[in-house]
Amino acid sequence: MQPILTPQAPAPAGHYSQAMCVDNLVFVSGMLPGPAAPGETDDFERQARASLTHCQRVLEAAGCQLTDVAQCTVYIVGVENWPRFNAVYASHFGEHRPARAIVPVPELHYGYLVEIQMVARRP
Numbered sequence: 001m002q003p004i005l006t007p008q009a010p011a012p013a014g015h016y017s018q019a020m021c022v023d024n025l026v027f028v029s030g031m032l033p034g035p036a037a038p039g040e041t042d043d044f045e046r047q048a049r050a051s052l053t054h055c056q057r058v059l060e061a062a063g064c065q066l067t068d069v070a071q072c073t074v075y076i077v078g079v080e081n082w083p084r085f086n087a088v089y090a091s092h093f094g095e096h097r098p099a100r101a102i103v104p105v106p107e108l109h110y111g112y113l114v115e116i117q118m119v120a121r122r123p
Contacts, residue, residue, distance in 0.1 A: 001020055001021065001022050002020070002021040002022075003017035003018075003019070003020055003021075004017060004018050004019035004020065004021060004026070004058060004061050004062045005017065005018055005061075006018065006057055006058060006060075006061035008057040008058075008060070008061065009031065009054040009055075009057045009058045009061075010031070010032070010034050010054060012029070016029050017029065018031075018058045018061075019058045019059075019061075019062055021062055021122065024121050024122045025119060025120070025121060025122070026059060026062045026064055026068075026118075026119070026120045026121070026122060027117075027118075027119055028055050028058050028059060028117055028118040028119070028120070029058075029117060030073075030075070030115045030116065030117040031051045031054040031055045031058070031115065031116050031117070032051060032054075032108065032109065032110065032112045032114075032115050033046070033047035033048070033049075033050035033051045033054070033112055033113075033114060034050055034054070044081050044084050044085070044113050044114065045084055045087075045088055047112060047113050047114045048084070048085050048088040048089070048113075048114050049088055049092075051114050051115060051116045052088065052089065052092045052116060055116055055117075055118050056092070059118070059120055062120070062122065063122055063123070064120045064121070064122055064123065066092060066093055066096060067096045068120040068121050068122070068123060069093075069096070069098040069118050069119070069120045070098055070099060070119050070120060070121060071098055071099040071100070071118065071119040072089075072098050072099070072100045072101070072116060072117070072118050072119075073100075073101050073103065073116070073117050073118075074089075074100065074101065074102045074103065074114065074115070074116050075102075075103050075104075075105050075108060075114065075115040075116075076102060076103070076104055076105070076113065076114050077104075077105060077106065077107055077108055077112075077113045077114070078104065078113070079104040081113065081114075082102060082104070085102065085114065098118075
């Protein structure tokens with residue numbers, strides 16, 4: 001197993017790796033969006049884009065890209081955010097459609113609205 005750590009994504013806040021590579025698979029830990037930049041609106045769409053971007057950067061550090069993703073698990077606060085998440089997700093993935101589960105939850109750590117984890121294959 002090979003841990004992945006990149007400064008291009010938030011550092012782990014606990015006892016885990018940003019991702020772990022096992023053979024040709026990459027398991028990306030749940031990525032929270034992190035705080036909004038000064039002057040940036042901290043809405044659901046911003047948080048969804050940020051979480052996806054963090055996952056993408058970790059994948060890149062492992063030698064992968066979004067088209068290598070096989071499966072995503074997404075935790076969202078509020079089932080009403082499902083269509084908004086789907087729009088942001090589609091804009092990131094384009095024609096690629098990994099297997100996916102969206103799990104509505106009552107709350108996430110630090111008050112964030114979305115957390116995403118992925119499994120990809122190394123090319």
